[in-house]
Amino acid sequence: MATVHIPAPLRTLTGGQAEVTAPGETLGEVMDRLAAEHPGLKERLTNGDRIRAGFAVFVDGVSASPYLNTRLDENAEVYFAPAIAGG
Amino acid sequence: MIMDTQTKPEYRVIGTRPVRPDGVDKVTGRAVYGADVQLPRMAFGKILRSPFAHSRIRNIDTSKAEALPGVLAVMTSRDMPEASATMDLGEGGEQDMSHASANVMAHGKALYQGHAVAAVAATSPYIAEEALRLIDVGYEMLDPVMDVHAAMKPDAPLLHPALFTETAGEKAAQPSNVASHTILEEGNIEEGFAGAAVVVEREFDTATVHQGYIEPHAATAEWKADGQLTVWCSTQGTFAVRSQCAEILRHPVSQIKVVPTEIGGGFGGKISVYLEPVAAILSRKTGRPVQIVMDRADVLMGTGPTPGGHLIVKMGADRDGNLVAAQATLAYEAGAYPGSPVGAGATCIFAPYRIPNARVDGYDVVVNKPKSNAYRAPGATIAAFAAETVIDEMCEQLGMDPLEFRRKNSAQEGDKRIGGPPYARIGHLECVEAALASEHYRTPLEKEGPGGKRRGRGVASGYWGNWDGTSSCTGRLNPDGTVSLLEGSTDIGGSRASIAMQFAEAFGIDYEQVHPAVVDTDTVGYNDVTGGSRTTFGTGFAAIQLAERMQRDIAAHLAELWEVAPESVTVENGVYSADGQRATLAEAAKLLSSRGRHVAASITAKGQNKSGAFAVHIADVEVDPETGKVDVIRYTDVQDAGKAIHPSYVEGQMSGGVAQGIGWALNEEYVYDDAGALRNPTLLDYRMPTALDVPDIHNIIVEVPNPGHPYGVRGVGEVPIVPPPAAIANAIHDAVGVRLTDLPMSPSRVWKAIYAP
Numbered sequence: 001m002a003t004v005h006i007p008a009p010l011r012t013l014t015g016g017q018a019e020v021t022a023p024g025e026t027l028g029e030v031m032d033r034l035a036a037e038h039p040g041l042k043e044r045l046t047n048g049d050r051i052r053a054g055f056a057v058f059v060d061g062v063s064a065s066p067y068l069n070t071r072l073d074e075n076a077e078v079y080f081a082p083a084i085a086g087g
Numbered sequence: 088m089i090m091d092t093q094t095k096p097e098y099r100v101i102g103t104r105p106v107r108p109d110g111v112d113k114v115t116g117r118a119v120y121g122a123d124v125q126l127p128r129m130a131f132g133k134i135l136r137s138p139f140a141h142s143r144i145r146n147i148d149t150s151k152a153e154a155l156p157g158v159l160a161v162m163t164s165r166d167m168p169e170a171s172a173t174m175d176l177g178e179g180g181e182q183d184m185s186h187a188s189a190n191v192m193a194h195g196k197a198l199y200q201g202h203a204v205a206a207v208a209a210t211s212p213y214i215a216e217e218a219l220r221l222i223d224v225g226y227e228m229l230d231p232v233m234d235v236h237a238a239m240k241p242d243a244p245l246l247h248p249a250l251f252t253e254t255a256g257e258k259a260a261q262p263s264n265v266a267s268h269t270i271l272e273e274g275n276i277e278e279g280f281a282g283a284a285v286v287v288e289r290e291f292d293t294a295t296v297h298q299g300y301i302e303p304h305a306a307t308a309e310w311k312a313d314g315q316l317t318v319w320c321s322t323q324g325t326f327a328v329r330s331q332c333a334e335i336l337r338h339p340v341s342q343i344k345v346v347p348t349e350i351g352g353g354f355g356g357k358i359s360v361y362l363e364p365v366a367a368i369l370s371r372k373t374g375r376p377v378q379i380v381m382d383r384a385d386v387l388m389g390t391g392p393t394p395g396g397h398l399i400v401k402m403g404a405d406r407d408g409n410l411v412a413a414q415a416t417l418a419y420e421a422g423a424y425p426g427s428p429v430g431a432g433a434t435c436i437f438a439p440y441r442i443p444n445a446r447v448d449g450y451d452v453v454v455n456k457p458k459s460n461a462y463r464a465p466g467a468t469i470a471a472f473a474a475e476t477v478i479d480e481m482c483e484q485l486g487m488d489p490l491e492f493r494r495k496n497s498a499q500e501g502d503k504r505i506g507g508p509p510y511a512r513i514g515h516l517e518c519v520e521a522a523l524a525s526e527h528y529r530t531p532l533e534k535e536g537p538g539g540k541r542r543g544r545g546v547a548s549g550y551w552g553n554w555d556g557t558s559s560c561t562g563r564l565n566p567d568g569t570v571s572l573l574e575g576s577t578d579i580g581g582s583r584a585s586i587a588m589q590f591a592e593a594f595g596i597d598y599e600q601v602h603p604a605v606v607d608t609d610t611v612g613y614n615d616v617t618g619g620s621r622t623t624f625g626t627g628f629a630a631i632q633l634a635e636r637m638q639r640d641i642a643a644h645l646a647e648l649w650e651v652a653p654e655s656v657t658v659e660n661g662v663y664s665a666d667g668q669r670a671t672l673a674e675a676a677k678l679l680s681s682r683g684r685h686v687a688a689s690i691t692a693k694g695q696n697k698s699g700a701f702a703v704h705i706a707d708v709e710v711d712p713e714t715g716k717v718d719v720i721r722y723t724d725v726q727d728a729g730k731a732i733h734p735s736y737v738e739g740q741m742s743g744g745v746a747q748g749i750g751w752a753l754n755e756e757y758v759y760d761d762a763g764a765l766r767n768p769t770l771l772d773y774r775m776p777t778a779l780d781v782p783d784i785h786n787i788i789v790e791v792p793n794p795g796h797p798y799g800v801r802g803v804g805e806v807p808i809v810p811p812p813a814a815i816a817n818a819i820h821d822a823v824g825v826r827l828t829d830l831p832m833s834p835s836r837v838w839k840a841i842y843a844p
């Protein structure tokens with residue numbers, strides 16, 4: 001079961017919960033499960049086959065591919081953070 | 088291979104200070120930089136730039152310019168195809184390529200003074216320059232908005248009528264100059280502040296500043312009749328140039344080769360393209376190679392500075408000095424198109440500390456200035472200026488030593504950065520402790536200087552992440568036992584050496600046996616840009632994997648020649664042995680070559696980084712109360728490098744960041760008039776620090792290994808620019824008792840703070 005940490009402005013879509021759980025072997029599968037429980041969440045976080053521009057995704061502490069086919073371990077911790085670029 | 092952060096391994100090569108491979112060419116003037124490229128029949132391009140900050144382009148008449156003898160071609164945005172994709176130039180920072188295309192050459196509106204509107208190619212740069220004066224542009228003047236205060240007003244003129252504020256994927260109903268609103272939140276700030284004994288809130292304004300790389304932008308393009316396009320340029324990332332050119336020109340990426348020249352500094356400002364697509368189009372139109380070189384005014388007016396902004400920071404602590412709540416509002420100038428580093432500022436502002444309740448609101452605001460670009464820890468320096476100044480004031484009210492306060496509240500492994508995952512092993516606490524133990528901090532400062540000057544001491548912390556990204560390397564074993572190591576990462580700060588050292592360490596050979604070269608996009612696998620403090624980390628990671636692959640390949644060849652099982656061949660310190668037979672690498676290379684066996688391998692690898700870098704700085708200043716002039720008289724920077732591969736180059740990065748930070752703190756700023764015209768587009772008037780402005784800088788390298796790298800490397804290039812403005816502001820307060828809340832802290836501003844607050 002993956003744990004997804006919800007960005008602050010989207011917690012209105014999860015009933016105020018800062019983290020939610022869902023099963024899935026990929027980021028996309030987890031997002032699909034969350035979409036059923038929390039309508040609107042997937043649309044706000046994703047765009048087509050990837051995470052929406054402006055967000056970076058961290059899986060188990062490591063910056064991960066923004067594409068929804070990113071593989072997740074069974075108890076993955078998923079964070080969405082602002083996308084940043086270095087100099 | 089993951090680093091054990093508790094042990095300190097012994098290394099043969101890592102930690103030594105060998106001579107850099109590119110050193111001789113650079114000190115003898117033989118190194119080829121962007122403007123040194125010369126090709127047969129080469130033409131010279133020049134760019135016409137908008138004199139106005141905000142205007143609609145009604146018409147462009149190029150007929151007179153085209154008729155000038157020696158002029159070969161003229162281009163405008165009409166020669167550019169429509170670009171529409173978004174592109175990730177690194178670390179997830181998305182770039183809208185329609186904006187990138189319009190920034191290269193104005194499409195319809197000129198959005199800042201210096202915005203390119205047309206270009207000429209001619210047989211000499213002088214004819215091209217003359218031709219620019221013959222181009223007639225009809226401008227319809229529009230009101231400019233020059234800072235976030237003006238741009239965020241409800242009735243502000245809009246730069247982009249179709250720009251709507253986006254908040255976590257939701258667009259506002261009305262257009263605005265605010266491109267996005269980032270919100271990060273942990274805990275409950277109302278409850279947190281309710282429990283605070285001391286609360287400090289301040290507002291800050293900072294100016295636009297430029298990276299100030301010494302080498303101006305330069306690009307040469309040759310578009311051949313068969314469609315093959317070759318670009319030579321000074322860039323932080325050849326593959327980023329290739330992909331941007333492919334999208335802006337709508338040309339197949341497979342038909343574009345980018346050749347890197349040496350680079351005279353970038354600091355984030357040489358990732359986006361400016362000249363390359365223009366030179367390419369002019370080359371296509373003329374049938375000749377075309378070279379365009381910016382002068383300093385072009386650089387300051389036409390390329391991306393780092394933004395100014397308005398910041399509000401409020402922090403609270405309990406009576407024992409424990410941080411209980413923090414709140415920040417950051418509004419950063421994006422320049423003419425969305426994409427300021429406000430997300431990074433929001434991420435970094437409170438990163439050194441363990442704070443249970445925090446919220447940051449970040450606004451990305453378009454204004455009529457050049458599109459902002461990355462600059463060394465983008466967004467973090469002005470964020471730290473605000474937060475670390477507030478912390479200093481809290482320490483004053485609590486009666487606490489500011490480093491003891493930082494030790495008490497330091498984030499550590501397992502603590503959570505606002506809006507991000509928990510930290511892996513990090514070294515902020517160790518940096519604070521090293522600063523406390525430093526001779527500098529333990530030596531009392533005499534408060535009276537000569538001639539009535541006042542002295543003060545300040546400290547500040549800073550954080551910057553460490554991007555891993557993707558890197559590729561190719562290695563070829565030569566018959567004499569050396570290895571040719573091909574890299575695609577631009578070498579800005581000594582990375583040829585730091586990557587070759589990691590390869591040598593992993594391969595078990597001497598550094599001198601590795602011959603690194605930075606090559607073009609057709610010659611090596613994909614590399615992300617040299618940026619995000621990633622190259623020694625990420626390309627080093629790939630080089631280590633390459634060394635391990637080549638060792639396995641050599642062992643397999645030797646096993647066949649020695650007629651032993653492959654798994655019986657062992658390698659130790661570069662010596663291969665099995666069943667009583669042994670060969671040094673040189674012997675093995677000679678043997679394999681003589682038997683027609685040649686070893687070469689390529690690796691493409693993405694790092695798996697979980698950690699970032701922290702720094703703690705100590706500044707002593709001397710303030711002249713009569714003039715307001717501030718001199719930095721002593722400076723110590725403490726930084727966690729994870730493992731310093733080449734300590735001299737780590738120290739170079741640290742000192743360089745401090746020097747730039749001193750300029751940012753005290754003097755540098757874009758000065759605009761009321762019409763939005765830049766009044767100081769030369770280095771005579773844009774006041775960068777000289778050797779006379781920078782004291783001897785004492786570097787203290789802390790080594791808390793990064794668990795995400797085989798040797799524990801952390802990125803070191805960016806974080807040293809984060810603390811200086813705050814450390815200097817706090818030192819000024821210690822000297823003369825006033826809080827400076829605006830950058831730069833120029834003599835007039837300091838004087839006014841003392842006498843006319």
